[in-house]
Amino acid sequence: QVQLVESGGGLVQAGGSLRLSCAASGTIFSINNMGWYRQAPGKQRELVASVTSGGTTNYADSVKGRFTISRDNAKNTVYLQMNSLKPEDTGVFYCHVGIQNGLYVMDYWGKGTLVTVSS
Secondary structure, eight states: OEEEEEEOOEEEETTOOEEEEEEEEESOSOEEEEEEEEEOTTSOOEEEEEEOTTOOEEEOGGGTTTEEEEEEGGGTEEEEEEOSOOGGGOEEEEEEEEEEETTEEEEEEOOOEEEEEEO
């Protein structure tokens, strides 16, 4: 059993910063990719940022230069540092991890943490 617990969401004003954390717990031997997805009101869920086990990062064009994703493998935790937040960043952020289970990679999702950016 694997659980993902997200934290760090909240209400901030435009231009402010937040740091999201997602800790994976349970029987975990190896984590592959980790990432953050965002679902804005009335919008489809989209990839915000991801990081591979090798450290390669990928960002949505809308957050490049403002967000930074990182991971702490010893703690099975992924972070998303969000700077210069804009109202359009508002949405529910979901943590995603791919966990190696034998020959297969299982996908796990957090319940989401709400980020609201006011103008």
